[in-house]
Amino acid sequence: MDETGKKVGLFVPCYVNDFYPDAALSTLEVLEAHGFDVEYPENQSCCGQPFLNNGMIDEARPLADRFVGLFADYDYVVAPSSSCIGAAKFRYDGVTTDARYPLLRPKLYELCEFLHDVVGVGNLRFDCSFPRRVGLHNSCHAIRELGLAAPSELNISHYSKIKAVLAKVEGIEIVEPSRDECCGFGGTFSVQEADVSAMMGRDRIADHIANGVDIMAGVDMSCLMHMEGLAKRDGTKMQFVHVAQILAGRVEGNSEIEDQREEF
Amino acid sequence: MSGRFPPMDHAKNAAEFTADSERAHWHDRALWFVRQKRDRAAKSVPEWESLREAAETIKMHTMEHLGFYLERFESQARRNGIEVLWAADAEEFRHIVAEILREHGAEKVVKSKSMLTEECGLNPHLESLGIEVTDTDLGERIVQLAGDHPSHIVLPAIHMKKEDVADIFSKYLHTDPDNADPFYLTRAARDHLREKFLDADAAITGINFALAEEGGFVVCTNEGNADLGTALPNLHIACMGLEKIIPSAQDLGIFTRLLARSATGQAITTYTSHFLKPKPGGRLYVIIVDNGRSRLLNTRHNKALSCIRCGACMNTCPVYRRSGGHSYGYVIPGPIGSVLAGAREIERFASLPFACSLCASCDNVCPVRIDLHAQLYRERRAAINVPSYGEKRRLLHLAAWVMQRPKLYGVLMKTVRFVLPLLPRALVYNRFNVWGREREVPEPAKRSFSEIYRERR
Amino acid sequence: MNAKERILHALGRRDVPKELPAFDIGPMRFSDVGAAFSEALEAAGGETVESRETSAETIAGHFVFEGRIVDTRESVTSTTNDRNIGLLIVEAEFGVAENGAVWIDPKERYPREVLTLAENLAVVLKREAIVPTMHEAYERIDFAEISYALFMAGPSKTADIEQALVIGAHGAIGMKVFLEGEG
Structure with a gap:
């Protein structure tokens, strides 16, 4: 299937835009490197998830409408976030008033999901190597909502689209923690239930440390932001990167990247 | 009651x-x-x-x-x-x-x-x-x-x-x-x-x-x-x-x-x-x-009545395991307890639908496939209107108002990115900063992605 | 309205439901149900004994106990409040390979309390009477004939103190199934 040249709308989560722009830029680069015509609609805002997750439908509605309106006409919509895509894909029913929503829904993809399902693992090319031991953070929305990997609770065959994509990077060693458990971010959960949230995050970090890992990668920068905040406070030596940054060769430790990388 | x-x-x-x-x-x-x-x-x-x-x-x-x-x-x-x-x-x-x-x-x-x-x-x-x-x-x-x-x-x-x-x-x-x-x-x-x-x-x-x-x-x-x-x-x-x-x-x-x-x-x-x-x-x-x-049967929480009381949702719940059964203040704790308590008396149990990170692990272990996390997600619509959540509701309402104005939001965030690194630590980690009680605040980027994107074109 | 009427009123419709479709579970199969049964029973804290001869004396030889032997294959006198049953011998109608449970129905032959009062329980089971799963098990039971009957899988147990498994909560402390017939 040749998807080259198809128009992809890039959705960038609000906090990623201001705090982790490199994850968004990496996503853009990876998509372009695979031949897509990527556009970032300027007037985008939050997907509405914080309001949806707090039962505030009226507040979420204009944001959902904006999302549907801005992205309805693309061939695909891709975001470096499983939780935002999950919100748009599964939580807009009865929220958005835009009639184009049912048509948009099947076009929504988290980055790894898009690379795996639309581009195809066999067609992936990442012109970089990453000879490091990477702890993979399996975020809940990725594995339990979007089905990017088999969650440990279900009696189904094991698979992981994230691993399959990441494994295409030369030299990488992917290590998964002993529990595919929630890190405790959970949006406003992180402040509403601050103590349990912090304990959950620290437990995940400890799990990765026990695996001899000093860099964690995931498809949700929000989980990583939470754990990064804890690690920094505790003086724990751990680096947190988005999977896209490794795929784009934009993380220290990536080699042969200088000539691939666009300069700004 | x-x-x-x-x-x-x-x-x-x-x-x-x-x-x-x-x-x-x-x-x-x-x-x-x-x-x-x-x-x-x-x-x-x-x-x-x-x-x-x-x-x-x-x-x-x-x-x-x-x-x-x-x-x-x-x-x-x-x-x-x-x-x-x-x-x-x-x-x-x-x-x-x-x-x-x-x-x-x-x-x-x-x-x-x-x-x-x-x-x-x-x-x-x-x-x-x-x-x-x-x-x-x-x-x-x-x-x-x-x-x-x-x-x-x-x-x-x-x-x-x-x-x-x-x-x-x-x-x-x-x-x-x-x-x-x-x-x-x-x-x-x-x-x-x-x-x-x-x-x-x-x-x-x-x-x-x-x-x-x-x-x-x-x-x-x-x-x-x-x-x-x-x-x-x-x-x-x-x-x-x-x-x-x-x-x-x-x-x-x-x-x-x-x-x-x-x-x-x-x-x-x-x-x-x-x-x-x-x-x-x-x-x-x-x-x-x-x-x-x-009464529950005629609400959107009817599926919670399918529960066969195995406790699997408690054992898998990352919150329950770290907060203990008594923290729920209801006879049945954990995800199913939060659903039942909230459906029964939301004013009293409004904090329970929020005692959940929406990880959905409970849905996967439930032997009768109750959509527990979706039930808690829906229960939040009632919970957020309980008086004790007035402040949270007003803050989120304000946030949504800003979010609906991307240009204003952009200017605000640009200011935050500029000011935050200049502020003394004690001011950033003040007592209202619940995030910062246990965590460092993320470092703002010098340029946002929107700015990088604009320059790149 | 009385409580029943109020509840039924609140529940609404009372029409006769359509029958549920048959489920295509495709239950697990075992190449050797006897071996599977033994393994499952062992996991439940019990034990199987291959035995051609199941006299009370032979069975008693497999247990260490004090108190008297009650063999329910013979007539049993009233034993209510009997604190002194060291070994109870009962027959099971069939066993279940997937979980090591045996179906015990005291019928009118012996009072039900001896099943839990006894310190040790010996269950005699015909090897050919082992079914693969609970689906087949329930197909074998005629509930019209039952007053009280149970599936029992291993000795009574608890893990209520710090999740530490302790065999022997209120009922039998030891439980062995004697498999009769060719292996």
């Missing part, structure tokens, strides 16, 4: 639990161990996921026809010589039980595990009438002697350490206070409770599954306390929430394969006991209790 109790605050209770980090981690590990046993058991059955789907279908079907199946059960049970009584609420239920006991002159009662009796406050009521009620499940006996409440529906005393048990038993069973060996303590309880069994005038049990077609019911235990308790006295009162009904015994094939594997990772409970008729010379009563269930 609402307004009778002040709102409970799960986060506050949870903070007290996590403050003892060692104990909270011990609790987390103990329950994760149970979750792992459940995983192994579930994965040893190739058709596991089809079993869950079948169980879900049967339960949903039964809930749609509850009236029919309950009446069918009543008439079939009566043919078997079982007396069936109905209680609309907790008060009626307590009254009925007390009346039966009074009629039979029963003063000493042994009770096997029933979350329903806990829900309806049966023990304190009977005790106020001078009736001695002995909980015979070991975990329940421990919490009963401690003057405490179960913190888990399958493992009632999971919040207690063996040293706590040794302490309590030394007071009441005169065991060696320094011997906290579970084997020693269990044997002491066996001897103590054996006397209670032999001495009892009546037995009260819960019901795991009531069979409409056969007019009987099933009680599942590992200890054998329901069997021993009901075998000796001539009076047996079995109590069921009206959702415990299933169409027929053939459905038990599905449910008995799911229940224990989900609960503890055992292939089946040690005792899966079927009661169809009173014992020779004995009397057998079944009390069908509503107590708010029929």
Whole structure:
């Protein structure tokens, strides 16, 4: 299937835009490197998830409408976030008033999901190597909502689209923690239930440390932001990167990247 | 009922639990161990996921026809010589039980595990009438002697350490206070409770599954306390929430394969006991209790009535494991408890739908596939309108107002990115910064992605 | 309205439901149900004994106990409140391979309390009477004939103190199944 040249709308989560722009830029680069015509609609805002997750439908509605309106006409919509895509894909029913929503829904993809399902693992090319031991953070929305990997609770065959994509990077060693458990971010959960949230995050970090890992990668920068905040406070030596940054060769430790990388 | 109790605050209770980090981690590990046993058991059955789907279908079907199946059960049970009584609420239920006991002159009662009796406050009521009620499940006996409440529906005393048990038993069973060996303590309880069994005038049990077609019911235990308790006295009162009904015994094939594997990772409970008729010379009563269930049936939380009380959602819940069962302030804790409590009394339990990171692990372990996290997600629509969340609601409303104006938001964030690094630490990590209590605030980027994108074009 | 009427009224419809479809569970199969049964029973804290000869004496030789032997294959006198049953011998109608449970129905032959009062339980089971799963098990039971009967999988147990498994909660402390017939 040749998807080259198809128009992809890039959705960038609000906090990623201001705090982790490199994850968004990496996503853009990876998509372009695979031949897509990527556009970032300027007037985008939050997907509405914080309001949806707090039962505030009226507040979420204009944001959902904006999302549907801005992205309805693309061939695909891709975001470096499983939780935002999950919100748009599964939580807009009865929220958005835009009639184009049912048509948009099947076009929504988290980055790894898009690379795996639309581009195809066999067609992936990442012109970089990453000879490091990477702890993979399996975020809940990725594995339990979007089905990017088999969650440990279900009696189904094991698979992981994230691993399959990441494994295409030369030299990488992917290590998964002993529990595919929630890190405790959970949006406003992180402040509403601050103590349990912090304990959950620290437990995940400890799990990765026990695996001899000093860099964690995931498809949700929000989980990583939470754990990064804890690690920094505790003086724990751990680096947190988005999977896209490794795929784009934009993380220290990536080699042969200088000539691939666009300069700004 | 609402307004009778002040709102409970799960986060506050949870903070007290996590403050003892060692104990909270011990609790987390103990329950994760149970979750792992459940995983192994579930994965040893190739058709596991089809079993869950079948169980879900049967339960949903039964809930749609509850009236029919309950009446069918009543008439079939009566043919078997079982007396069936109905209680609309907790008060009626307590009254009925007390009346039966009074009629039979029963003063000493042994009770096997029933979350329903806990829900309806049966023990304190009977005790106020001078009736001695002995909980015979070991975990329940421990919490009963401690003057405490179960913190888990399958493992009632999971919040207690063996040293706590040794302490309590030394007071009441005169065991060696320094011997906290579970084997020693269990044997002491066996001897103590054996006397209670032999001495009892009546037995009260819960019901795991009531069979409409056969007019009987099933009680599942590992200890054998329901069997021993009901075998000796001539009076047996079995109590069921009206959702415990299933169409027929053939459905038990599905449910008995799911229940224990989900609960503890055992292939089946040690005792899966079927009661169809009173014992020779004995009397057998079944009390069908509503107590708010029929109201739930007509709400979007109806699926929560499918629960078979295995406790798997508690064992897998990352919040429950770290906050303990008591932090929920409701008779049933964890994800299913949060759904039920919130559906019952949202003003009081508004913090429970938020005591969830929406990780959805509970949905995946639930043997009857209740969409627990989606239920909690939906329950938040009511919870956020509770007065105690006024401030949160106003803040989010303001945030949404800004978010709907991307240009304004962009300018604001640009200012934040510029100012934040210049601020003194004490100002950033002020007492209103809940995020920053345990975490560092992320470092703002020099340029946002939108800016980079614009320059790149 | 009385409580029943109020509840049924609140529940709404009372029409006769359509029958549930038959479920295509495709239950697990075992190449050797006897071996699977033994393994499952062992996991439940019990034990199987291959035995051609199941006299009370032979069975008793497999247990260490004090107190008297009650063999329910013979007539049993009233034993209510009997604190002194060291070994109870019962027959099971069938066993279940997937979980090591045996179906025990005391019928009118012996009072139900002996099943939990006894310190040790010996269950005699015909090897050919082992079914693969609970689905087949329930197909074998005629509930019209039952007053009280149970599936029992291993000795009574609890893990209520710190999740430490202790065999022997209220019922039997030891439980062995004697498999009769050709292996």
